[in-house]
């Protein structure tokens with residue numbers, strides 16, 4: 001059983017409305033239960049604390065926590081409402097496990113901190129275009145009930161030439177003040193090769209500041225996610241700063257099927273010729289494939305049909321492949 005002292009301290013913090021102390025004592029109680037070998041009691045207490053916290057953060061503080069950035073931060077951070085959960089993203093098993101692992105560390109961050117451990121919170125998402133990096137960052141925020149702030153470095157650098165590092169400082173200060181998921185999308189800009197020497201100097205400054213800011217501890221445990229298509233452009237010193245580097249890839253056969261099925265809803269699609277669909281979809285990104293299926297569903301709806309056939313899908317998939325090769329040829333010439 002917990003000591004009388006702990007119960008008294010709990011009562012006092014309750015009376016004073018001091019939530020932080022209240023939860024921290026409750027966590028201590030859980031810790032002492034665990035030390036005495038009462039694992040399930042400890043788990044039960046921790047689960048209750050998390051439930052209470054989640055309820056609270058979804059309730060009273062929502063308006064503030066999800067408020068759009070104002071003042072100095074306006075135009076630097078874009079607030080986005082997370083529309084996805086992790087189950088909406090089709091991912092390889094390993095990637096899923098690793099994402100879940102970080103999620104768990106974030107959910108149980110108080111417990112880790114009680115043990116002197118710091119939860120993982122700096123992530124690098126690497127992978128080809130349209131493989132679900134931005135979507136996963138959104139799902140991550142959705143799972144944690146945190147606001148998602150998107151930062152486009154490329155735009156920031158162009159807009160604030162010479163002053164980008166100061167803007168980055170503002171953003172990192174915000175991560176320390178307000179817990180959230182901060183997504184630095186299209187992050188290659190920082191490591192990218194530039195032509196004009198002006199740009200090179202600015203990029204160096206930005207990179208150095210970024211390195212420095214990434215090292216700073218925050219008590220808020222905000223999650224920082226950087227997403228890029230080109231890991232090779234990123235500085236080695238930068239790669240070392242991440243707690244986890246997560247690799248996204250082109251879809252496997254199994255994932256092609258999953259993405260097709262997911263995007264077919266609410267249409268019926270009986271007896272699809274999966275072999276042919278998978279063959280023709282190979283080479284497309286998750287994003288292109290999702291759009292192809294969506295095209296097929298839309299034309300079925302407009303034709304007042306209830307079902308989508310293999311031929312409908314093959315037609316749309318071919319269209320997307322053609323768009324892709326037209327684009328690639330364009331890029332080459």
Ligand SMILES: Nc1ncnc2c1ncn2[C@@H]1O[C@H](COP(=O)(O)OP(=O)(O)OP(=O)(O)O)[C@@H](O)[C@H]1O
Nearest residue numbers: 089090091128129130131132133134135286287290
């Ligand atoms: N793994 C996936 N599972 C399910 N749908 C996906 C997946 N990846 C992409 N999609 C679909 O494609 C859309 C675009 O994906 P997303 O923006 O996440 O790609 P990205 O990896 O960030 O690409 P980019 O490198 O071009 O920014 C998503 O909104 C979703 O509809």
Ligand SMILES: [Mg+2]
Nearest residue numbers: 133134185227
């Ligand atoms: Mg993206």
